[in-house]
């Protein structure tokens with residue numbers, strides 16, 4: 001599996017393009033960048049996997065689906081967050097943003113496949129009610145649940161610190177220490193590093 005990282009969208013979210021043979025998945029889609037489309041040449045984008053519904057992670061999904069035919073997946077609890085995107089962009093002075101739409105919903109423990117690679121869905125509520133992480137080939141794509149030495153904020157609608165703390169400590173910190181973590185913003189880290197240095201400890 002090859003991982004390509006793109007920073008995209010209004011507040012520099014990490015979008016990860018994973019490819020295995022001739023199939024690909026995109027983790028979060030903040031905007032449609034030409035570099036992502038070039039990297040996809042000759043490959044089929046099977047899924048756009050959303051870590052959660054915040055506008056800065058989802059604004060590109062409609063256009064990307066149109067261009068690639070990928071299926072957009074999210075936890076149902078965060079559709080409400082996606083539906084807020086157009087209103088939030090208006091507060092930034094950007095008019096006429098189309099509401100991002102999902103094609104289907106994901107639940108804790110679901111598994112998906114692209115190429116020969118398996119994807120496991122881990123529900124991690126807290127930053128939003130419908131946050132999920134994706135465990136793929138021993139790597140964790142953690143969205144805004146877990147960052148290097150910090151965690152996502154809990155003061156936005158749907159946020160809950162106790163839930164976030166439970167998700168990180170009881171779910172993510174049970175993964176192998178060597179698991180590489182690819183967050184929704186900022187640099188990579190590992191579970192072992194976060195168990196020692198994360199602010200939530």
Ligand SMILES: [Zn+2]
Nearest residue numbers: 052054127144
């Ligand atoms: Zn977020």
